[in-house]
Amino acid sequence: MLVPLLTLLLPTPGFPLSLREDEVALRFQSVAQGSRVILEFAGPRPNYQVEKEANRVVVTLQGSFHSIPYKSKNFNEPILARFKLDRGSRQTDLLFYTGPEFGTVTSFEMTAPFRLVLEFQKKESRAAVPLGAGIPDVTSRQAVQVAPAIPAPPAEHSPQPPPAAGAAGLPVQPKAPGxxxxxxxxxxxxxxxxxxxxxGLLEKDITLDMAKRIQAGLTKSLGVRVILTRDSDKQVSLDDRTAIANHERADLFLSIHVNASRADKARGAETYFLSYQATDGESRALAALENNTIGVETPPGNSELGLVLWDLAQSHYLSESSKLAETIQSNLNDLLRIESRGVKQAPFKVLMGATMPAVLVEIGFITNPEEEVRLKDGDYRERIAQAIVQSVATFKERVEKQQGLR
Ligand SMILES: [Zn+2]
Known part of the structure; x- marks a missing residue:
């Protein structure tokens, strides 16, 4: 089961197998809501800016990239009309001319390898797209720096999330706001x-207790409706867990786990959001472990390999998921003064189908004897639950301010 799933999550074909440092692979896709452009970089994350102008969207890359595969390309589509490359010695401009039906552009980043994804959408698109990923309009070539999908670690003693992005370009949401x-x-x-x-402490018992504590905390302090994927000791498939969230039209999905490592000194909490490639070997091993449950369904055949990444419902919510993950990780570090293991990305199957911001929190290492003792302590678990509740409160406030609800 495990091997096919991981095979499925390899990079999409169509990109060259190996790129030189200054090479950028460029891919265009037509999707239901509009057009998608993926820039995949061989080297490290470049300095770049994305600007929306009257009739075009300009991506400015610092440096000269010699191997962009097209100088120009006509699409003649109502949302994305054509592409033109304008290469200078110090910077490279990628000009995307928009069509008459163009409404908004959103962008987000993916790592390993670094990719910048732009989604060009129709006017008044009702498609669900990440909140806060809208790029504000600018009338001149004044630069607008797009926030990275993985924000820099917040300053010490500052559990606040990054400031909210402008509300310009936010699409109409098909469901209740907030x-x-x-x-x-x-x-x-x-x-x-x-x-x-x-x-002999079992992860399944800790996670159930934690879920109930988080439910109680969220209900009490935020007055939101909280649904558990299970409220007793029973087996639920990974697909059913996400299906519950989608069916309930949830605004957030939090998956609670307890970590395991062969290194018995490994300690601390880790917060994850989805990537089709893991940020490191440890994350890859962890995702394999968490995905390798009874009830993992056979993935689609290899012919669909190229579609996999963009078939993942969660790919639309990565920007918001990364912000939630950052807030949770920061609060866990601040409140519990436990070692930061940082926000990471990995191909967790339980996050893939979620049509809302979704994160997976590994609250500690059950394989570390000291942490196992702490995890048995109800007060300790309550502090972790409260840190997660506080993070959701911060996230909720930011989203609702952005939507003009506060
Ligand atoms: Zn687990």
Whole structure:
């Protein structure tokens, strides 16, 4: 089961297998809501700006990129009309001329390899797109720096998330605005026990207790509706967990897990959002472990390989998911003074189908004997639950301010 799933998550074909440092692969896709452009970079994350002008969107890359595959390209589509390359010695401009039906452009980043994704959407598109990813209009070539998808770690003693982006370009949402419904997912359950501590503590029991604490905290302090994917010791498939969240039209999906490592000194919390490639070997191994549950369905055949990344519902929400992950990680570090293991990305199957911001929190290492003792302590678990509740409160406030609800 495990191997095909990971094979499925390899980079999309169509990009050269290896790119030189100054090479950029460029891909255009027509999607239901408009047009998508993916820039994949061989080298590290470049300095770049995205500007929306009257009839075009300009991506300015600092430096000269010699291997962009097109100098110009006509699409003659109502949203994206044509592409033109304007290369200078110090910077490279990619000009995307928009068509009469163009409404908004959103962008987000993906890592390993670094990719910049632009989504050109129709006017008054009702498609669900990431909140806060809208690029403000500018009338001149004045630069607008797009916030990176993975924000820089916040300054010490500053649990606040990055400032809200402008509300310009936010699409009409097909559902009630704000954060009203939250699904909390207690990892594992039933015969599928999850990770196990040296004294026999089981991940499935900790996650259920945590989910109930988080539910109580969110209900009490935010007055939101909180649904659990399981409220007893029973097995639920990974697909069903996300299906519950989608069916309930949840505004947030939080999956709670407990980490395991062969290194018994590994400690601390980790917050993840989805990527089709893991940020490092540890994350890859962890995702494999969490994905390898009973009930993982056979993935589609290899013929669909190229479609996989963009078939993932969650790919539309990565920007918001990364902000939520950053806030949770920051609060866990501040409140518990536990070692930061940072925000990471990995191909967790339980996050893939979620049509809302979604994160997975590994609250500690059950394989570390000291942490296993702490995880058995209800007060300790309550502090972690409260840190997560506080993070959701911060996220909710930011989203609702952005939507003009506060
Ligand atoms: Zn787990």
């Amino acid at each position: 954060i009203q419904v939250i699904v909390v997912d207690a990892g594992h359950g039933g015969v599928e026990v999850g990770a196990k501590g040296s004294t």
